[in-house]
Amino acid sequence: MxxxxxxxxxxxxxxxxxxxxxxxxxxxxxxxxxxxxxxxxxxxxxxxxxxxxxxxxxxxxxxxxxxxxxxxxxxxxxxxxxxxxxxxxxxxxxxxxxxxxxxxxxxxxxxxxxxxxxxxxxxxxxxxxxxxxxxxxxxxxxxxxxxxxxxxxxxxxxxxxxxxxxxxxxxxxxxxxxxxxxxxxxxxxxxxxxKLDVTEAMLTAGLFLWLMGYRLLSPKGAAPPLWRLALLVPLAALGTALLEAGWYGIGTGAPFWPVLMANLDVEFGLRPALWVGIVSAGMLVVGILGRRLQARKPPRRRGAAPAKEAHAVGP
Structure with missing residues (x-):
């Protein structure tokens, strides 16, 4: 696919x-x-x-x-x-x-x-x-x-x-x-x-937001600059919090602002927005690691054939 x-x-x-x-x-x-x-x-x-x-x-x-x-x-x-x-x-x-x-x-x-x-x-x-x-x-x-x-x-x-x-x-x-x-x-x-507890569903939706945000911010065929990956950390977390607050507001009539602010309360564990922020920060680390690994590779000799890329047909 x-x-x-x-x-x-x-x-x-x-x-x-x-x-x-x-x-x-x-x-x-x-x-x-x-x-x-x-x-x-x-x-x-x-x-x-x-x-x-x-x-x-x-x-x-x-x-x-x-x-x-x-x-x-x-x-x-x-x-x-x-x-x-x-x-x-x-x-x-x-x-x-x-x-x-x-x-x-x-x-x-x-x-x-x-x-x-x-x-x-x-x-x-x-x-x-x-x-x-x-x-x-x-x-x-x-x-x-x-x-x-x-x-x-x-x-x-x-x-x-x-x-x-x-x-x-x-x-x-x-x-x-x-x-x-x-x-x-x-x-x-x-x-x-x-139905009631949508914590896991909102976490999954937040991760999807990051995936879509990555595609919107990345140039054609390449990873986005690190500053854009860093920007995705708060954006994905905030988007997740807004989704959760909006869902509870529409589904149960719960007031929007208290539900939104509850994402900052860690007394009973991390809310989906914070987990999405942590995962997004982890992907930023992956981006930094990838750039460092690329910088350590010796430059390709002039005239050398480029490495064959894995096929792009698939899911």
């Missing part, structure tokens, strides 16, 4: 001319060689599913196991979707093109968890498809959740090099830009179904 529409044309051509990926061995790179990095990411993506399976096998999902499993798969679907949107910023800030190798894998994993989310919901109804369809049509938060899932499936199916060739680079890029809308729909679904 696509998470950055500004892909140079030469990267698209290189991706299409590269060998077909080894679908049966996701831990290999496009040359068929073993990639410890891809294997580590693959294992990490499987860990939530393995943990859920362990909880189910040990009857540790609580009195309503299906409800808890539905919640966990949906939560990891949106988390992993945001991770897929983080791939491009990490590649740009760390100057590591090989990070792009896992973008398709991460995006497809988000689709798989979202499909498991729906399948568990259907199973919880006793596979009463009529009821499932009526619930999706009548309940707004289920409707937008299903639309987001349909979009994820469309991106997952068309994430292969073959579909890029069939559709053409420009149309393929246009289709995969909908990942941002899908993420917004998924977040709205998350907030609406959470």
């Amino acid at each position: 696509r998470d950055d529409s500004r892909m140079p044309a030469r990267m698209t051509a290189r991706a299409l001319s590269a060998p077909a990926p080894f679908l049966s061995a996701p831990w290999r790179d496009r040359q068929g060689e073993f990639s410890p990095f891809k294997l580590a990411v693959l294992v990490g993506l499987c860990l939530p599913a393995l943990w859920l399976a362990w909880l189910a096998a040990t009857y540790s999902l609580g009195p309503r196991p299906y409800t808890e499993a539905i919640h966990l798969t949906g939560l990891w679907a949106i988390r992993i979707l945001l991770l897929s949107l983080l791939v491009t910023p990490l590649r740009q800030m760390l100057r590591q093109p090989r990070v792009m190798l896992v973008r398709r894998m991460v995006g497809v994993a988000a689709m798989v968890y979202a499909l498991a989310h729906l399948l568990l919901y259907v199973s919880d109804t006793g596979f009463d498809l009529g009821k499932v369809v009526s619930e999706i049509v009548l309940r707004f938060y289920l409707t937008i959740g299903f639309i987001a899932l349909a979009g994820l499936v469309a991106l997952g199916v068309t994430s292969t090099d073959g579909w890029v060739k069939r559709m053409g680079g420009k149309r393929w890029q246009l289709l995969h830009r909908i990942v941002y809308g899908i993420a917004i729909l998924g977040l709205v679904h998350f907030v609406l179904q959470t």
Whole structure:
């Protein structure tokens, strides 16, 4: 699935001319060689599913196991979707093109968890498809959740090099830009179904704000200057606080200003806005580290061939 529409044309051509990926061995790179990095990411993506399976096998999902499993798969679907949107910023800030190798894998994993989310919901109804369809049509938060899932499936199916060739680079890029809308729909679904305590949903929404802010402030194909990354720290935190205060104001009638100021009260733990600020500051550190690592690299000799960048086709 696509998470950055500004892909140079030469990267698209290189991706299409590269060998077909080894679908049966996701831990290999496009040359068929073993990639410890891809294997580590693959294992990490499987860990939530393995943990859920362990909880189910040990009857540790609580009195309503299906409800808890539905919640966990949906939560990891949106988390992993945001991770897929983080791939491009990490590649740009760390100057590591090989990070792009896992973008398709991460995006497809988000689709798989979202499909498991729906399948568990259907199973919880006793596979009463009529009821499932009526619930999706009548309940707004289920409707937008299903639309987001349909979009994820469309991106997952068309994430292969073959579909890029069939559709053409420009149309393929246009289709995969909908990942941002899908993420917004998924977040709205998350907030609406959470009902009362939207702490986790607001934290996720705040991280999405940072991801979008990064793209708005970054120049074409490169990481933004450090001062812009520093500016994102308070902006993302403030945006999260405003979202939370606005939600409680609309949903419960709570006064806007006290809820907004409650983000500065750490007596009962850190609020989502402060967590987003901490994560944003961490990404600023990543940007600083990336620049220092780049400065330590020896200059390339004149006439030397540039390092081959990882293919840009993927989630």
